[in-house]
Amino acid sequence: MPHPLLASPDDAATPIHLVTEKTWPAVLDALPPLAAGFAKAQKFEPKSGAHCLLPDNEGGLLAIVFGLDAADAKRRDPFLVGKLPGLLPEGTYRLEPAPDDAALAVLAWLLGSYAFTRYRSRPERLARLVPPVGVDAEEMARIAEAVSRGRDLINTPANDLGPEALEEAVRSLAERYGATVSSIVGDDLIAGNFRMIHAVGRASASAPRLVDLVWGAEDAPKITLVGKGVCFDTGGLDIKPSSSMLLMKKDMGGAAAALATAEMIMGAGMPVRLRVLIPAVENAISGSAFRPGDILQSRKGLTVEIGNTDAEGRLILADALALADEEKPDLVVDFSTLTGAARVALGPDLPPFYTEDESLAAEISSLSLEVNDPVWRLPLWPPYASQLDSKIADINHIGGPMAGSITAALFLRRFVTESPHIHFDIYGWTNAAKPGRPEGGEVQAARLIYALVKKRYVGRS
C-alpha cells in the first residue's frame, strides 16, 4: 500500500454513509432497526460535518453516518471529510457513496491524520481509508507525505532546526530523489556576492548559508523555487515584542513550502529542471548584528538602506532571487512568511500572491480553488513603489505604515527582472484546527504550485 492509512479495496471496511438532507431518509430506512433507532436517539441531523457512530446488534460498530452536502461543503470547506480520521476509532473505512471530489476527500483524510510527534508521542490515529475507485491513491499519498514533512520542519523549534539543520533537511530530501546540493556558508557568502544573506544571518551561532538544490534534465523547462529560510526571527536589533516573537520558529515556512513542492515534483518525476534556493539564516542579536541605517550591497547591484532589521526576509530573498533570475528560468516562485501586513489584509488562511503575468495569475486563482489551497491576488501597485525611495542608497527595503505586503512585494520585484515571477506572502501556520488542517505548521501554496507544474508540463491537474 502506498500509505499506512490507505487500505486496499478488498479489505473489510466499515461504511461511512455520506448523507444530505435529501438522501438521509432513504439511508435511515435501510438501516437495521437498532442502528436507525440509535441515530434518532442521538438526534442526528444530516447537516454538513455532523456525524454519528452506529451500533450493530451486538454493540459493535456497524457504520458511520456523516453529513456532506457537496455544494455546501465546496463553499464552506472542501476538506470536510478530513474531520473524520480524528473522530473515528482504529479501523478501516470506506466512503459511501464516493464523494464528488473523491481525490480531495482522500487527501483531506490523510492531511487530517497528521500529528507532530517528534517530542511527544500522540495517540496514533489509525483510521484507514479505502480510496474510492478512480482515485490515484499513490499520488495522494505522495502529496500528503510531502506536506507532512514540510509541517514537521515548521513545527520543529529553532533549537533543533537552525540554518545548519535546515541545510541537512535539504540534503536528505535531495538524496532521496538523486538531486544535487551545493551550499555557500558563512564568510564565503561575501566572496560569492551574497552580502545581504550574510548581513542578516551573521549574528547567529549557526552560520548563514545559501542552499542550492538542482534536479532533473538540464534541457527541460526550468522551474526555480525560492523559500524564505529564517529559522528564527527575533527581529534583530529592532527586536520584536515577546508576543510577536513567540511563533517565529515558523519563519522558515517558505523554505518548508518550497521543499514540500520540490518533493511533490521530484516524487512524481515531472519533466522539469527543478532548482530550489533556500537562504537559511537566523535573524539573531549580537555584536555583529546588522543595524538600522546600514547600507548593504545587494547581489543585483542595488545598494539597500536598512530601515528596520525586522524586515530581514526580503533581504535574503532579494539575493537568492537575483541568483535565480540569472539563468532566466521559465518560472521563479518564492514562498515567504514575509509580512504581518498580509495577515491584516487577508487573514492567516488566505495568503496573497503577486505577479505581473496576467495569465499566470488567472491560472493560479483557478487551480487554487481546484486543489483547495486558497490564495488571493493582490496588486503590485506601481505608485506605491516610491515608498521605497532612499535619500542615500538606491532603495530602502521598507515602505510606510500601510500596504506593507504590497511594498514588500514591490521590493522583491526589483531583484527579478528577466523571468516570470510569482511571490507568495504566506503565514505558514494554522492557528485553529480545521478539517485536514491540524493546528500548527502549514505549507501553504505548495500543492498549488505542484498542480501548476503538473498542468503546464504534464497537461492535467
Ligand code: BES
Ligand atoms: N517574519 C516576519 C513577518 C511575519 C510576522 C509573518 C508574523 C507572519 C506572521 C517578518 O520578518 C517581519 O518581521 N516583517 C515586518 C516588516 C516590517 C518591519 C516592515 C512586519 O511585517 O511587521
Ligand code: MN
Ligand atoms: Mn522579521
Ligand code: ZN
Ligand atoms: Zn521574518
